[in-house]
Amino acid sequence: MPYFDAASSAPLHPVARQALVAALDEGWADPARLYREGRRARLLLDAAREAMAEAVGCRADELVFTSSGTSAVHSGVAGALAGRRRAGRHLIVSAVEHSSVLHAAEVHRGEGGSVTEVPVLRTGAVSPEAYADALRPDTALACLQSANHEVGTEQPVAAVAAACRAAGVPLLVDAAQSLVWGPVEGDWSLLTGSAHKWGGPSGVGLLVVRKGVRYAPQGPVDERESGRAPGFENIPGIVAAAASLRAVRAEAAAESARLRELTDRIRARVPELVPDVEVVGDPVRRLPHLLTFSCLYVDGETLLHELDREGFSVSSGSSCTSSTLTPSHVLKAMGVLTEGNVRVSLPLGTSEEDADRFLEVLPGAVSTVREKLGAPVHAPRAPAAEEALTVDALGRRCPIPVIELAKVIDDVPLGGTIRVLSDDEAARLDIPAWCAMRGQEYVGEEPADHGSAYVVRRTS
Amino acid sequence: MPYFDAASSAPLHPVARQALVAALDEGWADPARLYREGRRARLLLDAAREAMAEAVGCRADELVFTSSGTSAVHSGVAGALAGRRRAGRHLIVSAVEHSSVLHAAEVHRGEGGSVTEVPVLRTGAVSPEAYADALRPDTALACLQSANHEVGTEQPVAAVAAACRAAGVPLLVDAAQSLVWGPVEGDWSLLTGSAHKWGGPSGVGLLVVRKGVRYAPQGPVDERESGRAPGFENIPGIVAAAASLRAVRAEAAAESARLRELTDRIRARVPELVPDVEVVGDPVRRLPHLLTFSCLYVDGETLLHELDREGFSVSSGSSCTSSTLTPSHVLKAMGVLTEGNVRVSLPLGTSEEDADRFLEVLPGAVSTVREKLGAPVHAPRAPAAEEALTVDALGRRCPIPVIELAKVIDDVPLGGTIRVLSDDEAARLDIPAWCAMRGQEYVGEEPADHGSAYVVRRTS
Numbered sequence: 001m002p003y004f005d006a007a008s009s010a011p012l013h014p015v016a017r018q019a020l021v022a023a024l025d026e027g028w029a030d031p032a033r034l035y036r037e038g039r040r041a042r043l044l045l046d047a048a049r050e051a052m053a054e055a056v057g058c059r060a061d062e063l064v065f066t067s068s069g070t071s072a073v074h075s076g077v078a079g080a081l082a083g084r085r086r087a088g089r090h091l092i093v094s095a096v097e098h099s100s101v102l103h104a105a106e107v108h109r110g111e112g113g114s115v116t117e118v119p120v121l122r123t124g125a126v127s128p129e130a131y132a133d134a135l136r137p138d139t140a141l142a143c144l145q146s147a148n149h150e151v152g153t154e155q156p157v158a159a160v161a162a163a164c165r166a167a168g169v170p171l172l173v174d175a176a177q178s179l180v181w182g183p184v185e186g187d188w189s190l191l192t193g194s195a196h197k198w199g200g201p202s203g204v205g206l207l208v209v210r211k212g213v214r215y216a217p218q219g220p221v222d223e224r225e226s227g228r229a230p231g232f233e234n235i236p237g238i239v240a241a242a243a244s245l246r247a248v249r250a251e252a253a254a255e256s257a258r259l260r261e262l263t264d265r266i267r268a269r270v271p272e273l274v275p276d277v278e279v280v281g282d283p284v285r286r287l288p289h290l291l292t293f294s295c296l297y298v299d300g301e302t303l304l305h306e307l308d309r310e311g312f313s314v315s316s317g318s319s320c321t322s323s324t325l326t327p328s329h330v331l332k333a334m335g336v337l338t339e340g341n342v343r344v345s346l347p348l349g350t351s352e353e354d355a356d357r358f359l360e361v362l363p364g365a366v367s368t369v370r371e372k373l374g375a376p377v378h379a380p381r382a383p384a385a386e387e388a389l390t391v392d393a394l395g396r397r398c399p400i401p402v403i404e405l406a407k408v409i410d411d412v413p414l415g416g417t418i419r420v421l422s423d424d425e426a427a428r429l430d431i432p433a434w435c436a437m438r439g440q441e442y443v444g445e446e447p448a449d450h451g452s453a454y455v456v457r458r459t460s
Numbered sequence: 461m462p463y464f465d466a467a468s469s470a471p472l473h474p475v476a477r478q479a480l481v482a483a484l485d486e487g488w489a490d491p492a493r494l495y496r497e498g499r500r501a502r503l504l505l506d507a508a509r510e511a512m513a514e515a516v517g518c519r520a521d522e523l524v525f526t527s528s529g530t531s532a533v534h535s536g537v538a539g540a541l542a543g544r545r546r547a548g549r550h551l552i553v554s555a556v557e558h559s560s561v562l563h564a565a566e567v568h569r570g571e572g573g574s575v576t577e578v579p580v581l582r583t584g585a586v587s588p589e590a591y592a593d594a595l596r597p598d599t600a601l602a603c604l605q606s607a608n609h610e611v612g613t614e615q616p617v618a619a620v621a622a623a624c625r626a627a628g629v630p631l632l633v634d635a636a637q638s639l640v641w642g643p644v645e646g647d648w649s650l651l652t653g654s655a656h657k658w659g660g661p662s663g664v665g666l667l668v669v670r671k672g673v674r675y676a677p678q679g680p681v682d683e684r685e686s687g688r689a690p691g692f693e694n695i696p697g698i699v700a701a702a703a704s705l706r707a708v709r710a711e712a713a714a715e716s717a718r719l720r721e722l723t724d725r726i727r728a729r730v731p732e733l734v735p736d737v738e739v740v741g742d743p744v745r746r747l748p749h750l751l752t753f754s755c756l757y758v759d760g761e762t763l764l765h766e767l768d769r770e771g772f773s774v775s776s777g778s779s780c781t782s783s784t785l786t787p788s789h790v791l792k793a794m795g796v797l798t799e800g801n802v803r804v805s806l807p808l809g810t811s812e813e814d815a816d817r818f819l820e821v822l823p824g825a826v827s828t829v830r831e832k833l834g835a836p837v838h839a840p841r842a843p844a845a846e847e848a849l850t851v852d853a854l855g856r857r858c859p860i861p862v863i864e865l866a867k868v869i870d871d872v873p874l875g876g877t878i879r880v881l882s883d884d885e886a887a888r889l890d891i892p893a894w895c896a897m898r899g900q901e902y903v904g905e906e907p908a909d910h911g912s913a914y915v916v917r918r919t920s
Contacts, residue, residue, distance in 0.1 A: 003497055008490040009692065017484055024477055028662065030468040034764060034781075035773035037463055067527030067663065068691030074680045100690070103680035196692055202488065203527065203663040203694030219679065220534045220563035223783060230560070231528030232469065232656055234663030237694070304494060313495035321494075323683060 002354040003313045006197075007149055007177060007290055007345035013199030016244035020201055020236050027235035032223065045235050048242035055245045056175075056191065057183035058208045064225040065206055065238050069176045069194025070100040072205035075217065075229065076172055076190050077104035080141045081113065083214035084170065088138025089113040094126045094145065094155070095333035098174055101143050102329070113140075123282040124153035124334050131156075132163035139169045146178040150317050150330040150343055151281030152290035154178070158186030170213050177287060179245065180348075181252050189213045195241035198248050199348065203234050204241040248348060259346050260288035262355040266344060267291050273363045278437055280336045290345040292317075294331070295366050296434060297375030297403045298340025306365035307342075312358055317341045319398050319426040327398070327426050337433035338426055339399035340366070373399065376406045391420045394450050398426035402434050405456065409440065412458040417443060423451030431456065462814040463773045466657075467609050467637060467750055467805035473659030476704035480661055480696050487695035492683065501695050508695075508702035515705045516635075516651065517643035518668045524685035525666055525698050529636045529654025530560040532665035535677065535689065536632055536650050537564035540601045541573065543674035544630070548598025549573040554586045554605065554615070555793035558634055561603050562789070573600075583742040584613035584794050591616075592623035599629045606638040610777050610790040610803055611741030612750035614638070618646030630673050637747060639705065640808075641712050649673045655701035658708050659808065663694050664701040708808060719806050720748035722815040726804060727751050733823045738897055740796045750805040752777075754791070755826050756894060757835030757863045758800025766825035767802075772818055777801045779858050779886040787858070787886050797893035798886055799859035800826070833859065836866045851880045854910050858886035862894050865916065869900065872918040877903060883911030891916065 003011060023044055029037035031045050046060075053060040066072040081091060093105050095117045105115045116134045118126050126144065135142070142164050147154045157173055164171040170189030178184065180198035184191060190213060195204040207228065209215045215228075222230040248255075271277045276296035295303065300318025307314055315321070317328025318341040327338035346355070391408060393401035401422040412418045420431060428445065431454040435442035443455035463471060483504055489497035491505045506520075513520040526532040541551060553565050555577045565575045576594045578586050586604065595602070602624050607614045617633055624631040630649035638644065640658035644651060650673060655664040667688065669675045675688075682690045708715075731737045736756035755763065760778025767774055775781070777788025778801040787798035804818070851868060853861035861882040872878045880891060888905065891914040895902035903915040 001496070003489075003495075005490075005493065005495070005497075008493060009488055012484055012488045020484070021481060024472055024480070024661075028469055028472045028656065029463075030465075033465065033468060033773070033775060034761075035463075035465070035768045036461070037465075037773055067531065067694075070682065070691035071527065074690065078679075099682060100680065103682060103690075107680045194692070196488065201484075201694070201696070202692050203697055205691070219538075220560065220567045222530065222559060222563060230534065230563075231530035231665070232654070232662050234527075234661070234694075234697070236661065237663055237697070301494075308495045313493070313497055315493060 001311045002350065002358065004344045004346055004358065005313050005315050006347040007343065008315055009196045009202070010199040010347050012201065013244040013247060015247035016200050016240040019243035020240035023236040023239040027239060031233060031235065041235050044239050045233060048238045051242040051246055052206060055183070055249055056179065056193070056206070056208060058191070059211065062210055063206055063208045064228045065204060065233065066229045067203060067205060067231065067234070069192055069197070069205040072192035072194070072207040073098070073100040073174055074104050076192050076207050076209070077101065077108070077141065077143065078218040079215045079228065080170055080172060080190055080213070081108060082216040082218050084140035087140050088136070090136050090139040091115045092118060092131070092134045092139060092142040094118045094120060094131070094143070096120050096124055096148050096330045097143060097145055098149055098176065101174055120333050122334055122336065124148050124151045124280070124330065125155055125282055125285065126160070128156045128159035128163060131160045135163065135167045135169055139167065141172060142169050143172045143174065146173050146175040146184050147287045148281070148330060149177045150328055151292045151334070152287040153282040154285045154287065157184060157188065161186035161188045180248050181256055181288065182249070195237070195244070198245055200241035200244040201237045204237045251348065255348050256288040259350065262346060262350065262352060263289060263291045263344070266355060266359060269359050270362065273359060274366050276437070278337050278433070280331070280334060290343065292341065292343045294337040295340030295342070296337065296437065297373060297399050297406065298366055298369045299373060299399055300339065300341050302369045302372065303340055303342065303365060306368055307361070310361040310365060312361065315343050317343065325425070327429060332429055335433070337430055337437065339402060339430050373403055375403045389416070389418050391418065393420055393422045393427070395423065397424050398430060401427040402430050405431065405434065409456070409458055414458055417455055417457045419453040419455050421448055421451060421453050427454060428452070461771045462810065462818070464804045464806055464810070464818065465773050465775050466807040467803065468775055469656045469662070470659040470807050472661065473704040473707060475707035476660050476700040479703035480700035483696040483699040487699060491693060491695065504699050505693060505695050508698045511702040511706055512666060515643070515709055516639065516653070516666070516668060518651070519671065522670055523666055523668045524688045525664060525693065526689045527663060527665060527691065527694070529652055529657070529665040532652035532654070532667040533558070533560040533634055534564050536652050536667050536669070537561065537568070537601065537603065538678040539669070539675045539688065540630055540632060540650055540673070541568060542676040542678050544600035547600050548596070550596050550599040551575045552578060552591070552594045552599060552602040554578045554580060554591070554603070556580050556584055556608050556790045557603060557605055558609055558636065561634055580793050582794055582796065584608050584611045584740070584790065585615055585742060585745065586620070588616045588619035588623060591620045595623065595627045595629055599627065601632060602629050603632045603634065606633050606635040606644050607747045608741070608790060609637045610788055611752045611794070612747040613742040614745045614747065617644060617648065621646035621648045640708050641716055641748065642709070655697070655704070658705055660701035660704040661697045664697045711808065715808050716748040719810065722806060722810065722812060723749060723751045723804070726815060726819060729819050730822065733819060734826050736897070738797050738893070740791070740794060750803065752801065752803045754797040755800030755802070756797065756897065757833060757859050757866065758826055758829045759833060759859055760799065760801050762829045762832065763800055763802065763825060766828055767821070770821040770825060772821065775803045777803065785885070787889060792889055795893070797890055797897065799862060799890050833863055835863045849876070849878050851878065853880055853882045853887070855883065857884050858890060861887040862890050865891065865894065869918055874918055877915055877917045879913040879915050881908055881911060881913050887914060888912070
């Protein structure tokens with residue numbers, strides 16, 4: 001039963017399990033106490049901090065343990081903004097950051113701060129120049145992920161860090177997706193991570209604040225973790241987190257090369273095996289274990305169910321798979337198709353057989369979904385009546401508006417236009433994306449009585 | 461090697477260990493995902509929530525898991541204050557709350573809110589009338605612990621909850637110390653707890669918000685735990701927390717009676733075995749496993765070391781054992797002696813033999829410390845010269861000022877006064893406490909060139 005969603009949470013690494021169980025006996029006491037149980041707990045905590053700092057590439061006294069990657073991001077952003085309050089209240093984030101960064105930015109905006117979201121290229125990467133252009137004299141903090149969690153694209157962290165350094169602005173790097181493979185390059189100022197992303201236990205995050213970075217912890221604090229992460233330390237979890245990061249790093253070089261072959265194979269084969277697919281994200285500068293593609297005329301949730309029935313656990317950024325029925329902000333910012341989206345992220349040790357079996361199973365799963373939805377099958381249709389030049393997809397959710405468009409495009413005379421009426425948010429993204437994939441011209445969006453009319457010109 | 465500091469952190473309960481290890485295999489995936497690993501994690505999380513809610517005495521949808529008791533308190537106080545912002549910005553806490561509550565109150569004060577600290581009786585309990593008197597039309601939230609963590613005194617939660625209910629003010633109960641023994645009585649509105657206090661793992665807290673209580677989560681949130689506790693759920697920890705609470709509750713009635721006998725014995729014997737001791741806290745309305753006493757002429761840190769050498773792990777609220785060199789705010793609020801303070805909190809299963817051995821070891825440990833410090837030994841001294849009527853203890857830390865006072869009190873003629881010069885914060889508390897214990901009159905504090913002069917009249 002292959003689990004291909006390591007980017008959500010990696011299965012617990014055997015070393016993490018072993019270290020966790022071993023630390024249960026000595027790691028339960030309060031490390032602030034002076035008696036022997038407290039001293040033992042303190043020793044475990046100190047050793048874990050040393051090991052983690054070495055793996056991250058920082059000093060032990062720059063690193064604190066938090067209760068999750070999310071909490072590290074929330075604390076780190078708030079503390080760095082407050083520490084630089086005198087410089088100003090401007091925050092820069094990329095448009096494709098993890099939701100924890102965007103939520104922290106929202107709170108900052110709600111408190112009267114200003115936020116610039118740097119757009120990304122179609123690969124999902126920011127351009128270092130565009131990022132540098134966002135720097136202002138009142139910029140207090142800049143945030144950039146090391147690599148994107150949905151499409152795997154690596155960000156130009158070193159170049160952006162250099163630009164920030166030149167402007168005297170600290171850069172916070174959310175390294176949750178990449179720490180498993182190695183330390184983050186470049187001259188960053190703050191860094192966050194999450195143990196369960198590399199096979200460590202849940203309940204452990206890390207926050208690094210380089211010496212010399214102005215930092216003022218926000219909210220109530222106590223004396224634990226240098227006053228930066230309140231609450232009793234989860235020492236068994238912390239020990240397991242540090243031990244497992246060392247363990248995965250020992251195999252990182254070999255495993256990275258092996259998984260990159262598998263993901264390269266899937267990236268190459270999927271468009272050959274499945275019609276109307278767009279593989280997204282940077283093909284080269286990317287995480288070795290992660291790839292993402294979107295399938296036209298497919299409902300993401302149904303596809304996930306089909307793949308789950310075949311034994312494959314993957315995730316999706318399609319709107320139908322989110323509780324808010326909005327498509328992934330990452331795919332949206334990249335301007336790529338959001339419907340029928342599938343993210344494959346291979347855990348360490350994924351076998352070639354499982355990857356190949358995924359390629360065997362996928363085409364059938366996609367066909368099944370397309371059949372259920374009545375998607376077009378590339379056969380030319382009989383010319384339809386004049387009224388077909390407006391498609392009414394009001395009240396229908398993704399991917400139906402695109403399916404309806406595709407069904408009638410062949411009825412449109414070359415050079416003629418067709419209007420798709422839709423009140424689904426995803427249509428605004430997916431109709432232009434479909435046009436780009438199909439070589440048709442997307443003319444634009446017009447207001448309509450209900451929803452919008454999306455105008456497409458047939459050019460091929 | 462008896463560990464007598466369960467109130468700091470209880471050793472991991474065997475059931476917690478077993479449940480944690482068992483849940484590692486099924487509890488690592490994201491419970492928000494729809495594939496089988498996610499569904500399994502969700503089942504574990506839901507079952508743990510049901511079990512925990514039953515033990516706490518609330519509905520499952522009123523309870524969320526947090527990353528610590530501290531984080532539950534911080535979130536609960538901030539969310540309840542924000543939810544009642546229209547009512548006003550007044551917060552009530554008792555003077556003896558856990559530091560997490562007081563830190564949250566400090567933040568509220570810093571943001572322009574007002575805070576009333578309700579004083580306590582010499583037992584450590586608030587009077588329900590005094591608490592009710594603090595309620596105002598603009599009171600947004602009231603906080604009261606179920607039982608005190610340093611002296612074990614139970615608070616009159618039901619009576620205070622009734623007064624709050626009558627005033628339309630929600631009451632938040634920090635139940636960290638008492639949940640091991642049973643649910644909290646009375647009509648409270650919010651409740652917090654911490655798993656490692658009952659033998660569950662560290663890294664798990666709980667926050668209950670009763671239906672109908674206005675609550676607005678503060679800071680960045682995500683979709684996890686009803687939007688009240690952001691960050692990836694620590695499901696193995698949560699499962700272990702719920703399982704261990706059920707397990708300790710099954711033995712709570714019998715164990716409570718057994719430990720109360722042991723703590724009653726220690727409370728009764730300590731003053732017989734050790735001269736100049738004050739046992740503090742309510743003798744009856746108290747936690748069954750916890751007792752606290754203070755020894756005159758003793759330095760808390762040295763006493764802890766002596767007891768540690770004898771194999772006993774206990775804690776202390778004396779100033780010399782705190783990183784800030786200030787005595788425990790709890791002892792201070794109670795107006796009891798803070799020097800030579802020892803808290804004994806017995807974990808479940810503590811043997812009678814260990815309790816008795818503690819009583820054997822304690823007198824020698826106290827004598828050793830007193831000898832090192834040159835404390836008085838009750839022998840009348842030769843009359844001293846006139847200048848001895850001022851004792852200069854400037855620059856000397858607790859318990860030296862009190863020791864110097866005790867050394868010369870017999871030289872003071874009956875009805876005469878003596879001045880103790882001291883710049884140690886603890887002297888302000890301990891000199892009046894010594895007078896109360898010794899039947900001497902504490903006249904008051906006077907300004908001096910350095911520190912203060914504490915004036916004592918010899919009346920016996």
